[in-house]
Each structure stands twice: as C-alpha cells, then as structure tokens.
Amino acid sequence: MKRTKTALLSLTFVGLALPAEAAAPPFDTPAPVAFMKDLSSGAVLYAKDADRRMPPASMAKMMTVYVAFDLIKKGELSLDKMITVQPETWRKWHGPAAGSTMFLSAGEQVSVANLLFGIVTLSGNDACVVLAEGISGTEPAFVALMNRRAKEMGLTNSNFGTSNGWPDGGVTYVSARDLATLAEKTIEEHPKLYKTFYSRLNFTWGKTLGSGADITQANRDPLLGRVAGADGLKTGHTEEAGYGFTGSAEQNGRRLVMVLSGLTGFNQRIDQSVSFMNWGFGAWQSKVIAAKGRKVQVAEVQGGDAREVALIAPKNLAVTIPAGLGADLKTKVVYKGPIKAPFKAGAHIADLVVTGPDLPRQTLPLVAASDVGEAGFFGRMGNNIKGLVGL
Numbered sequence: 001m002k003r004t005k006t007a008l009l010s011l012t013f014v015g016l017a018l019p020a021e022a023a024a025p026p027f028d029t030p031a032p033v034a035f036m037k038d039l040s041s042g043a044v045l046y047a048k049d050a051d052r053r054m055p056p057a058s059m060a061k062m063m064t065v066y067v068a069f070d071l072i073k074k075g076e077l078s079l080d081k082m083i084t085v086q087p088e089t090w091r092k093w094h095g096p097a098a099g100s101t102m103f104l105s106a107g108e109q110v111s112v113a114n115l116l117f118g119i120v121t122l123s124g125n126d127a128c129v130v131l132a133e134g135i136s137g138t139e140p141a142f143v144a145l146m147n148r149r150a151k152e153m154g155l156t157n158s159n160f161g162t163s164n165g166w167p168d169g170g171v172t173y174v175s176a177r178d179l180a181t182l183a184e185k186t187i188e189e190h191p192k193l194y195k196t197f198y199s200r201l202n203f204t205w206g207k208t209l210g211s212g213a214d215i216t217q218a219n220r221d222p223l224l225g226r227v228a229g230a231d232g233l234k235t236g237h238t239e240e241a242g243y244g245f246t247g248s249a250e251q252n253g254r255r256l257v258m259v260l261s262g263l264t265g266f267n268q269r270i271d272q273s274v275s276f277m278n279w280g281f282g283a284w285q286s287k288v289i290a291a292k293g294r295k296v297q298v299a300e301v302q303g304g305d306a307r308e309v310a311l312i313a314p315k316n317l318a319v320t321i322p323a324g325l326g327a328d329l330k331t332k333v334v335y336k337g338p339i340k341a342p343f344k345a346g347a348h349i350a351d352l353v354v355t356g357p358d359l360p361r362q363t364l365p366l367v368a369a370s371d372v373g374e375a376g377f378f379g380r381m382g383n384n385i386k387g388l389v390g391l
Contacts, residue, residue: 024358024359027276030263030264030268030272031261032048032262033048033050033052033054033244034046034176034258034261034276035047035050035176035180035258036180036256036259036276036280037258038320039184039187039257040253040318040320041318041320042363043319043359043361045320045360050175050176050177054175054176054241054262056172056173056241057165057236057240058100058164059246060163060164060172060236061120061128061165062179062182062246063146063160063182064119064132064142064146065116065186066185067142067145067149069189070149072112079111079113079116080111081134083110083111083130083134084109085106085108085130086106089130093126098126100122100125102124102205103124103207104118104205104206115130116197117200118203118205119131120198120200121200121202122219123234128162129163129164139163146160150182155182157173158174158182165236167238176261179246180246180258183246183248184257186232187255187257198231198232199221199224199230199231200219201219202216202217221245222270222274223247223249227249227277228249229250230247230277231248231249233246235269241261242261242262242263243268244263244269245261245269246258246259247259249277252286254281258280260276283323284322285321287318287319288316288318289318289319290364291313292313292314292315293313294312295369296312296313297311297333299311299337300337301338302337303374303375304372304373305375306372309368309369310368311335311350311368311369312367312368317365319354320360321356321359329355330356331355333351334352335349335350342371342374343371345368345371347367347368348365352364
C-alpha cells in the first residue's frame with residue numbers, strides 16, 4: 001500500500017507568489033523531437049514528442065560507452081586492456097562509406113581508454129565494434145548486453161541492434177526521454193569516467209596516407225566552448241535520423257540534460273542546441289526549499305526497534321521555477337509504508353513531491369535520519385501493544 005503524508009514544511013515563497021495564470025517560460029524549436037530535464041530537481045522543463053521511437057544514429061554510442069563504464073566500475077574491464085583490431089572488422093569499417101571513423105588499422109592493438117576516446121570524441125564506428133568485440137567476443141553478444149542493461153535502467157522505448165547506431169532497418173530505436181535517462185545514469189553513476197571521456201575537445205589517432213601525418217579530429221559537441229559548464233555528451237547524424245544531439249551542462253550546481261533530434265543541418269544543430277541550453281539556464285532558476293539535514297517529516301516503521309524515523313534532506317533540496325518569479329508550491333511526502341526495518345541512516349526511503357501552478361512535478365529524495373534495526377520478539381510485541389492503545 002502506498003502511503004502519502006503532507007509535508008510539515010510550509011514551502012510557499014513569501015512575496016514571490018506566481019500568478020495562477022502564469023505559464024512555464026515559452027520555448028520553440030524546429031526540432032520535431034526535444035526534451036530537457038533539470039537533474040538537480042528532477043523537473044522536466046520541456047518535452048516535445050519525447051516518447052516517439054526514432055533512430056538514434058551515433059547517439060546510440062552512449063549506450064556502448066555506458067556498458068563499458070559499468071564494467072570498468074565493477075572491475076570486469078580495465079582501461080589499459082589492449083584489444084586487437086580484427087582484419088574483417090577493419091575492412092567493414094574502413095573508408096568513406098563507413099561513416100565516422102577513428103582511423104584504426106588492421107592488426108593494431110588499442111587500449112580500452114583510447115577506444116573510448118575514439119567513440120566519444122571522434123564518433124568512431126570502427127572503435128565501437130572493436131570495443132564490443134574486445135568485451136564480448138562478437139558485436140551481437142555485446143548488443144545483447146546493451147539491451148539487457150537498457151531494460152534494467154528502464155529505457156522502455158529503446159532497442160539496440162548495433163554498437164554504433166548504424167542504420168539497420170529499424171531494429172535500433174530510442175526515445176528522447178530514454179536518451180536523457182541514459183545521459184543521467186552515465187553522469188550520476190560514473191562521474192569520474194564521465195569527466196575523463198566526455199569533454200575532450202579533440203583527439204589524435206591514426207596516420208594519413210603518404211605523409212604519415214597524425215590525424216587530429218575535433219569533438220562535434222555543439223555546446224563545448226559555447227555554453228558555460230558544458231561537458232557532454234553525443235551528436236548523431238544519418239539521412240534517416242537527421243541531426244541530433246544529447247547534451248549536458250552544469251552551472252552553479254544546476255545540471256541540465258537536453259535532447260534534440262530530427263534537425264536538418266549541422267549549423268542548425270549548433271544554433272538550436274546552444275539556444276535550448278541557454279533557455280534552460282536563463283528562463284528557469286533554482287530555489288532551495290529544504291537545507292541539508294533538515295527534518296521534513298516522520299515516517300512509520302514496521303518491524304523495527306523504533307516505531308518511526310525522521311525523514312531528512314540528504315542535500316540542499318531545490319526546486320526549479322521560472323526565473324524572476326516565485327511559486328505557490330504544494331508539497332507532500334510519499335513512501336511505500338509502513339517502511340520495513342532494518343535500514344541504515346542515509347537510506348533513501350521516501351520522496352518529497354512538489355507541485356505548483358503550471359510547473360512540472362518535481363520529486364526530491366528524503367533519507368532516514370538514523371539507523372533502525374529489526375525488532376526482536378519482545379520489541380515487536382511492545383510496538384503492537386503501543387499501536388493498539390494509540391501510543
């Protein structure tokens with residue numbers, strides 16, 4: 001049974017009331033698909049056909065990178081592991097018809113770290129397949145791993161047929177909302193790897209024919225160098241998908257993730273991505289409603305050595321509201337209850353749900369203020385008696 005509690009806090013911003021007729025800040029884009037989420041508050045700031053299944057092009061490579069990051073975190077894959085480029089893989093992904101390339105050579109040994117740079121910075125189709133084969137033996141086996149992890153993270157409108165997003169007759173598809181979730185999981189679950197691999201401006205690999213000069217290619221990320229705090233993620237382009245981009249930036253503690261897809265040109269993708277991200281930071285602001293450590297509510301506990309536990313803010317909890325305005329916010333604490341013991345202090349056991357006129361619903365985590373152990377026989381009997389007499 002799901003229990004709902006009304007928050008003990010009064011979260012209306014005095015003197016900053018938002019008129020009832022006021023709407024969310026407007027934004028328009030020629031992109032047929034667009035999505036933006038403020039990770040700091042959980043607020044979805046913009047959604048345009050966000051659940052449409054569409055070809056991701058090279059944005060699918062984010063899933064390949066996520067799987068590799070996950071294996072590295074688990075200790076099952078090392079950044080310095082060397083992988084040999086198989087001749088047949090080189091033949092398939094060599095030349096102008098193979099799209100973006102890292103310019104790998106047949107028989108060459110390449111570290112996992114360099115392959116990741118080749119995927120993220122250069123969008124190398126060859127690098128994706130070589131990494132997939134080095135991890136799982138074959139690309140299809142790796143793709144099965146991609147789909148398993150996608151299902152586990154709740155990507156309900158996504159499926160992968162290749163490691164690099166190459167057109168495959170519709171087998172590979174994603175939604176903008178799923179791409180944003182994938183970006184969010186990458187950033188939050190693998191912060192060090194994300195910072196290492198996702199914001200490099202260029203990367204040098206391979207040699208030119210004839211002179212043998214080094215080949216340096218630039219990162220196509222349209223936000224890098226144009227929006228403060230931009231640090232990822234991935235562009236994509238095919239004739240079928242158009243020009244797309246999944247991006248992220250952080251400013252003053254606020255992190256936004258955005259997705260655009262179906263744009264018609266390279267420069268349009270730059271203009272729209274920059275405008276969209278600047279709108280997210282400029283048209284919206286963050287307001288702290290509960291300081292770190294503040295008690296928000298008390299929750300019932302079942303089977304514990306205590307009958308209740310305080311729910312506190314694990315960090316400064318902030319909501320996203322239109323810039324320059326306040327909002328009459330309504331709050332409630334939601335948890336599946338009564339909460340079953342045992343659990344440790346800091347365990348995420350409830351959420352603070354915040355709503356307001358014309359504002360996106362925002363869900364913020366609440367954690368246990370203290371350990372609650374499992375009650376023994378006499379403890380359970382005592383709690384039952386107290387419950388019967390209303391103590």
